[in-house]
Amino acid sequence: MLLYDFLTQLPSMSTISKGVSTLSSTIVGYIVPAVLSWLFIYATYQIFLHPLHRYPGPLAAKLTDAYSGFYAFQRRLHLKTWQNQRAYGTVVRQGPNKLVFSTIKAIQDIYKNDRTTKPEAYIALGPALTVAATLTARDRHVHRYKRQLVGQALSERFMRIFEPTMINQVDLFITYLLQSAKESIPVNITERSKYLSFNLAGLLGFGYDFGMQTSEENKFMPMMLEAGEYWSNIFFQWPNTRKFRLGLVFVQVLRQTRGKYLALVEKMITSRTKQEKDAQQDLYSILAGSLDTGAGGLRQSELWAEANLFLPGAGDTTKTALSSIFFYLSRNPDCYEKLAHEIRSTFKDGSEIRGPALAGCHYLRACIDEALRMSPPAPGILWRDLHPGNDDLPFIVDGHVIPRGTTVGVNIYSIHHNEEYFPDPFSFHPERWLDDSATPERKKIMREAFIPFSLGPRGCAGKAMAYLEVSLVVAKTLWYFDFGRAPGGLGEIGAGAPGMGHGRERQGEFQLFDTFTASHDGPYLAFRSRDGLFS
Structure with missing residues (x-):
């Protein structure tokens, strides 16, 4: 009876339905x-x-950072920004609180300015980092201290010490080209440059050889880092995706490889820390004793943070520089012949090709600079904030008074393809860097607009390493081989083409995909050893 009475007192289904309807209303x-x-x-x-x-700027960009996040997802934010600046002018609102510029004056005001710092969004560039590294530190004093330490391992003086190790790795690169030439197998320069560059990054950082040029075991590492940089760039451009973990639904497939990569980094660090500090001339020999190397666990340490950002930082820039210069040389026969003549007339033997001797190869440097101009290793926007503090002075960029809370930057791809600074900007023309008829003012303008490594106190510290590595590889390759585009469809990989999307139609331009740094494929080249140089 009690159960019956209870049930009879319950609201009927029609009553419940009316309640739901009322709630919905x-x-x-x-x-x-x-x-x-x-x-x-x-x-x-x-x-x-x-x-x-x-x-001025796109309506969607004024409302949400999802605008930049969308084009970062498509890996073409650098191209969209270039298009926006052609449509709206030299300063564009490309986010609710973001302005992107495209002038030399803006470069100076933003990057050569002690009052600017990196936004908090830079922490997205590390794999769940909780400690600031040189690349991500916002505090100018912390950054200056760490930059001075890391910069010692990337200085020109240190490169002279490291050069024999670099030459050994470059010679392995040449050995692979020789084997490919014998077997008539085209070479994917992007792939081979990755293996060379990340090997050198491991050796310079922690005296650790990943062995990617001779073994398959660790070749997953560049692929893992490229995927990580892709998602990090989306988080960087659209910070809420990181805050609300919106990207996790897409990156679950990377977790196993990510764990494998982090275990490899841990192995690299721990194997080095077991050695004496001065057992090798590397970054660790400089950092040891100056940074926290494992308090609270290695993965919470400053050393861990530096290692995880040093590897892609030292490896990514040079693989793009190498891939682009080989692409442009293979498609510009006059430049190819001129550079080949310079290298082959300067050196009597391949063993003579070393850093100091390469300093006199001016056309080589011009070719490298032109490749870096056309296809910069970090083609997008390096955002900056005004440093938080009690400074009440106005922040002025290219004559614009910037409100506090505004993030500003220059799109490197745009500035490098600005006709005002670089006439005929989509043509590979190394001679522009050597033109004796150009006025001092014209030369000054080009140099000030050329920022492949950014500039100022937070510019890339690895400039000397990148120039040395690219110079050695290109010079040794041209000494020992002739090369050209691979036959058929393989030879077109890496080039633009109609139908690839706005900004990617140019067949003579090496195609970059913006992932904060750059991802790319090709060029595929066929190599032929020069007569009598190999026994």
Whole structure:
């Protein structure tokens, strides 16, 4: 009876249905209009009242960082920014609180300025890093201290010490080209450059040889880092994706490889820390004793943070520089012949090709600079904030007073393809760097607009390493081989083509995919050893 009485007192299904209907009506009647009103107010403020409302730019970019995140997802943010700057002018609002510039004056005001720092979003560039590294440190004093330490291992003086190790690795690269030439197998320069560059990064950083030029075991590492950089760039451009873990649904497939990579980094560090500090001339010999190397666990240490950003930082820039210069030489026969003549007339034997001797190869340096101009290793925007503090001075960029809370930057691809600074910007023309008829003012303008490694106190410290590595590889390759595009479809990989999308139509331009640094494929080249140089 008690159960019966209880059940008879329960509301009927029709009563429940009416309650649900009433609740739904309440949601539709109050909550939805409230949300729509909020969105209307937000959009009105962003478009008409925000401190940046006077700056032109795409409507979607004024409302949300999802605009940049979308094009980062497509790996073409550098191209879209270039297109926006052609449409809207030299300063574009490319986010609710972001302005991107394209002038020499802006470069100076943003990057050669002690009052600017890196945004908090830079922490997205590390694999779950909790400790600031040289690349991500916002505090100028912390950055300056760490930069001085890391910079010692990347200085020109240290490169002279490291050069024999680098030459050994370059010779392995040449050996692979010889084997490919004998077997008439085309070579994917992107692939081989990755293995060379990451081997050198491991050796320079921690005296550790990943063995990627001779073994398959660790070849997953560049692929893992490329995937990580891709997602990190999305998080970097659209920070809420990291905050709300929106990307995790896509990156679950990477977790196993990521664990394998982190275990490899840990093995590299621990094997080095077991040795005496001065057992090898490498980055660790400089950092040991100066940075926390494992308090609270290795993966929470400053050494861990530096290692995880040093490897892609030292490896990625040079693989792009190498791939692009081989691409442009293979498609510009006059430049190829001129450079080959310079190398082959300067050296009597391949063993003579070393850093100091290469300093006199001016056309080689011009070819490298032109490749870096056309296809910069970090083609996108290196964002900066005004350093937080009590500084009440106005922040002025290219004559614009920048409101506090605004993030600013220069799109490297845009500045390198600005016709005002580089006439005929999509043509590979190394002679522009050697033109004796150019006025001092014209030369000064080109140099100031040329920022493949950024500049200022937070510019890339690895410039000397990149130039030495690329110079050695290109010079030794041209000494020992002739090369050209692979036959058939393979020979077109890496080039632009109609149908690839706006900005990718140029067949003579090496195609970069913006992942903060750059990913790419090709060129595929066929090598032929020069007569009598190999026994």
